[in-house]
Amino acid sequence: NAGVTQTPKFRILKIGQSMTLQCAQDMNHNYMYWYRQDPGMGLKLIYYSVGAGITDKGEVPNGYNVSRSTTEDFPLRLELAAPSQTSVYFCASSPGQFGYTFGSGTRLTVV
C-alpha cells in the first residue's frame, strides 16, 4: 500500500544542470499533479495530467516539462536549473472528484 512515491528525497543541482523528479502511484488514479512549495507561499501547481497521454500546464510551468506515458508514472523534468527552482516539490494523485493523496516530497536546492 505505497500510495504516491517520490524520488529522490533530496537533491542539490548546479545552475544549468538538468534532472528528472520521479513520481509513481499504485492506486490506479487517473489524475496526477506536480506542485512546488516555497516558504510561506503555499503550494503552486506546475503541471497536471488527467490520464495517460494527457498533460496540461498549471500556474508556474516555465522551466519544467512532464510526460505521462502510463497511469502510474508522472515524471517532472527540470531543464537548465536556476536558483529560482529551489523549492520542495510534491507529487499528488486523485481518483477524480474525491480527495488527493500526496507524496512525501523532493527537496531541491539549485546552487
Added chain:
Amino acid sequence: KQEVTQIPAALSVPEGENLVLNCSFTDSAIYNLQWFRQDPGKGLTSLLLIQSSQREQTSGRLNASLDKSSGRSTLYIAASQPGDSATYLCAVRSQGNEKLTFGTGTRLTIIP
C-alpha cells in the same frame, strides 16, 4: 480566479484547549474542500474532505465545516495535544477545474 486565505498564519494555544482554524475562498462554485496537515520537512496528510453538498465532516477530535455561500470553512480541534502541532492547510477544488487551490496555511503550536 479562486483565492484561498487562511488566518491567522500562526497560532499558539495551551494543551487541552479547543481551537478553530479558519479558511476562506473567493469563488463558491466548488467541488470540494480538503484539510491537510503538514509536519516540518514532511509531506501533506489528508485530514478531512468535505464535498460541496455537505456541511461538515468529523474524524476523531477533528470537525470541519463548510459554508459554501459565504466562502468559509473551519477546522475545529477538540482537546488539543502537543502532537497536533503542525501546519494546517486548506485546499479547494473549483467546479470545472481539475486543480486544487491552496491556502498558505496556519502554523499551530500546542504548548504543553
